[in-house]
Amino acid sequence: MHIPDSAQRLSAYGWRITRTVAICLLIAALVVPAAPTQAQDTGNGQDLPYSIYVPIVTGSGASMTANSAQDGVALKLKTGTYHPSQGDVPVLAADLSIADYASGQRGYYIVQFKAPVQKAWQDALAGAGAELLQYLPDYAYKVRMNPAQAAQARKLANVAWVGIFQPAYKLSPDLARNGVHAYRVRIEQGADSVQAAAAIAQSGAQVLKSEGNYLLVGADEAQLTAVANVLDVAWVENFTLHEKHNEYGAGNIIGATVANNSGYDGSTQIAAVADTGLGDGTPAGAHPDLAGRVQNIFDWTTGNAQFCYRVRKDGPQDADSGHGTHVAVSVAGDGGINGEGKGAAYAAGLVFQAVEEYLDIYGACTSPTTPDGYYLIGIPDDL
16 A cells, blocks of 8 residues: 555654653653652552652753752751751861760750651650750751750651751851951840850950840951850841831832721721831820820930940930831821821821931941941840
8 A cells, every 4th residue: 555755754753753752751760860759559569669750841940859859858047058968068167167065065956857847756856855946947946955965866767967056057148257347146045145245255356235135246257256156156147227218108008098998997006116206206296197196105225335336315206307207107197187198097096116316336337338327226136
């Protein structure tokens, strides 16, 4: 039987497509590792010791399951991403790493689990003597325990890896290092912040201010390394002063109109605002649109920080930009006589917290980007 040339070409073309698809699937099966699953039941009482995994690619991305199987669970710290259960740990400077703690000494470790953490796993870790302090992605916790307890934690069935929370992990990657600078240092919860501050001072760094678990510290690069090696130091970052932003409203972005039209006006509520200041600093002189509804005004300020800044206290008045008054009226202003420009909770009472003061900047805090001026210095460091 004679087959037309066109049919022969079509058949050959179809074979090439089929062959190409088959080759692609074969390559995928060979080069892509199986997803980590339990052994599969064959239906005859036997379990397969492997699983078949065929990736489906959509757009430019592929299934992440293959990567998870190959790389293990990622540990995502601010200083970098690692896969410690696979032996992928960073090479650290000798002066920013330790081998272990002394016998009986409670120090800081990372415990990473094999999968999303269950309550029973947390309880088992705590039962081994660990104090869970902070969740770290993925599936990990920063904990406080001693070496013997760490050894017990490593034996737990659902634990993938246990390692030291190294001094290097405490330093923000963007720290200023040329010369003396001011840094914000957080002391770990449950630790003695007074004792930690004394240890920092012994390194030669200057403790400029202390508030709760936060310290303002002046240090050079060598002293910064010593600060990171203080046992109970949890985190070190550049010190920055709080500044106001968004001085001009961006329209109806919080849905206040919908709430007001549904009968919600804030009349049974008291709103609280923390900002630069309010009017002339008194309830009567706050703003006409707040008349009779200002319950109280607090003036939150702070003291001088040696070798950093001096505070010029000016009370709760809105002395500089009017930003605080603008925000307070945006929250609780009633629009005045004509009712135009109402705030979101236009019938609410108001408690205002003034947090802005004028600062003279000097010493370790001197910077071209931080001139003398008004800053939100009354915001507590230890919120």
